[in-house]
Amino acid sequence: TRYWRDWSSDVCSSDLDLYQEPKIPKLTLDEAIAIAKRKRPDYLNANIAYKKAQITLANANSQRMPQLDFKASSSYSASSDTLSSAFKNLTQFGEMAYGVGLSFSYQFFDDSDKFGYRQAVLGLNKAEMAMTTINNQIWRDLSAMLDNVEISKIRLKNSETARVLSEKKIAAEFTKFKAGESNVRNIVDFQFELANSRITEISARVDLQKLWTSMRAALGEFPEGIEIR
Numbered sequence: 001t002r003y004w005r006d007w008s009s010d011v012c013s014s015d016l017d018l019y020q021e022p023k024i025p026k027l028t029l030d031e032a033i034a035i036a037k038r039k040r041p042d043y044l045n046a047n048i049a050y051k052k053a054q055i056t057l058a059n060a061n062s063q064r065m066p067q068l069d070f071k072a073s074s075s076y077s078a079s080s081d082t083l084s085s086a087f088k089n090l091t092q093f094g095e096m097a098y099g100v101g102l103s104f105s106y107q108f109f110d111d112s113d114k115f116g117y118r119q120a121v122l123g124l125n126k127a128e129m130a131m132t133t134i135n136n137q138i139w140r141d142l143s144a145m146l147d148n149v150e151i152s153k154i155r156l157k158n159s160e161t162a163r164v165l166s167e168k169k170i171a172a173e174f175t176k177f178k179a180g181e182s183n184v185r186n187i188v189d190f191q192f193e194l195a196n197s198r199i200t201e202i203s204a205r206v207d208l209q210k211l212w213t214s215m216r217a218a219l220g221e222f223p224e225g226i227e228i229r
Contacts, residue, residue, distance in 0.1 A: 024149060024153075024208070024212050024215075027146065029139075029142060029143055029146060032142045032146060032219060033138055033139065033142060035219050035220070035221075036138045036142060036218065036219050036220055037138070038220070039219060039220030039221060040134075040138065040218075040219070040220035041220065042134055043134050043135075043138065043220075046127070046130045046131050046134045047131065049127050049130065050124075050127040050128065050130070050131050052127075053120070053123045053124040053126070053127035053128075054124060054127075056120045056123060056124075057117075057120040057121060057123070057124045059120075060113070060116045060117040060119070060120035061117060061120070071099075071100065072099070072100045138218075141218045142215075142218055142219070145211065145214065145215045145218060146215075148211055149208070149211055149212070149215065152204065152207055152208040152211055153208065155204050155207075156201070156204040156205060156208055159197065159200045159201040159203075159204045160201055162197045162200065162201070163194070163197040163198055163200075163201045165197075166190070166193050166194040166197040166198075167194060169190055169193070169194075170187070170190040170191060170193070170194050173186055173187060173190050174187065
């Protein structure tokens, strides 16, 4: 008498983790982009460089503008030829004298300030281009990954359905075999079919997990315990 193993329920404990579906949050493209702009180091660095370029340009522009200064002054004066009158003038101030004035200045031939301003304009343009580039890169990365995640989920669902169907088919065939209505060849064929469906399902789960790992990197998320401030 031969003993036939029921392959329909043969799942090793080491494979249980592979059968756990990755916990991927449901994100819209706008939500994913917002997360990336809060966490991605390349975007944060580009944003800091852009703000720095704005400040540099504002400072360079102020250096080339006309200068208008307002001045105000107050004073008193006294004179004496004796010690007693000198002490009196020291403790009792005389009438105050006030003065106000405006001064206007502009450097017509200051090439250094003009050169600095032009350099600041170029720096800001460069920073704006860098910001545009990283924004486009984030949009391309996340839009493609979100689409791939949805496709991968569909593939995983289909592979799960195929695996469940193979398990039912081999269970039914095994019941027929025990009743003498099937043969060894059919059992072996269904075993191969079940094995292939399980491999396909595990492959789909692994691919989905790898895709989610790549997407976390695109979002700027790091492994637990790692953080950028």
